[in-house]
Amino acid sequence: MTETVVLKLGGSVITDKSGECAIDHARLREIAAHLAARGAAALVLVHGAGSCGHPEARRYRIGDGLTGENVPGIYETHAAVSRLNAAVVGSLRDAGVEAIGIHPLDLGLAEGGRLVSFETRHIVEMTEHGIVPVLHGDVVMDRLQGSCIVSGDQLVTRLAVELSSRRVGLATDVPGVLQNGSVVPRIDRENVATLDIGGSGKTDVTGGMRGKIMELLELADAGIESHIFHVSKIDRFLDDTGHGGTTIGRDAP
Ligand SMILES: Nc1ncnc2c1ncn2[C@@H]1O[C@H](COP(=O)(O)OP(=O)(O)OP(=O)(O)O)[C@@H](O)[C@H]1O
Numbered sequence: 693m694t695e696t697v698v699l700k701l702g703g704s705v706i707t708d709k710s711g712e713c714a715i716d717h718a719r720l721r722e723i724a725a726h727l728a729a730r731g732a733a734a735l736v737l738v739h740g741a742g743s744c745g746h747p748e749a750r751r752y753r754i755g756d757g758l759t760g761e762n763v764p765g766i767y768e769t770h771a772a773v774s775r776l777n778a779a780v781v782g783s784l785r786d787a788g789v790e791a792i793g794i795h796p797l798d799l800g801l802a803e804g805g806r807l808v809s810f811e812t813r814h815i816v817e818m819t820e821h822g823i824v825p826v827l828h829g830d831v832v833m834d835r836l837q838g839s840c841i842v843s844g845d846q847l848v849t850r851l852a853v854e855l856s857s858r859r860v861g862l863a864t865d866v867p868g869v870l871q872n873g874s875v876v877p878r879i880d881r882e883n884v885a886t887l888d889i890g891g892s893g894k895t896d897v898t899g900g901m902r903g904k905i906m907e908l909l910e911l912a913d914a915g916i917e918s919h920i921f922h923v924s925k926i927d928r929f930l931d932d933t934g935h936g937g938t939t940i941g942r943d944a945p
């Protein structure tokens with residue numbers, strides 16, 4: 693199996709998170725042009741929902757489980773984030789990237805908000821044929837609570853483990869995890885409690901930056917480092933030339 697890069701495009705960078713499904717098409721074209729120019733390396737993309745999914749998930753209280761009344765929220769939330777997925781895939785394809793959208797609602801099953809099954813063998817096949825699968829945070833059926841929201845961050849950790857990826861990056865709207873205005877270069881289980889890491893500041897049902905770090909620390913426990921950096925540093929992350937952001941890893945030896 694070739695080494696696969698797992699890259700998440702944060703919802704905060706591809707949508708205006710204060711709007712209602714306000715897709716930033718210019719930003720998408722810019723990112724797509726960068727990825728197209730790089731060619732070859734096996735790449736799996738994941739994107740967050742931003743303002744296409746978080747408002748619906750909150751409105752229908754999808755995270756609290758299904759009550760009977762909120763069942764239409766499954767469709768509404770999935771439709772919103774699928775719209776964004778189509779825009780991401782469309783920009784990539786326009787730029788010449790062989791991208792295909794993949795919806796976690798179709799292939800994942802959760803229990804208590806955590807994925808318990810998630811097919812990835814076809815994703816491996818795709819990357820081996822030069823296809824870039826594009827997944828996204830989604831509503832997923834849940835055997836304990838009816839449905840739940842699986843964040844793009846949870847998908848990143850799942851994919852990185854299943855695909856044995858050693859390059860895992862999350863592009864966001866901040867230069868990294870900040871403490872008193874400066875980027876924290878490295879986070880591990882040892883120093884995380886000393887940091888002030890908050891939610892998103894915008895509509896977000898998956899815990900914002902704090903939720904992200906909790907997911908990525910689990911990935912670090914599995915021996916896989918990950919990186920959070922500003923979207924303008926995607927090339928530097930891919931080239932491994934210093935993204936200036938935060939690396940989440942195991943405790944320093
Ligand atoms: N200590 C911190 N350092 C940096 N950002 C922080 C911190 N605490 C909270 N944040 C907030 O976290 C936000 C990034 O998290 P958010 O979940 O919105 O990103 P995203 O992954 O791009 O979005 P999505 O979940 O929609 O994909 C930042 O815009 C910032 O407002």
Ligand SMILES: C=C(C)CCOP(=O)(O)O
Pocket residue numbers: 703739740741742744745746749769770773828829830831841842843844845897898
């Ligand atoms: C709200 C939905 C549908 C997915 C959330 O994924 P995230 O934006 O990566 O947290």
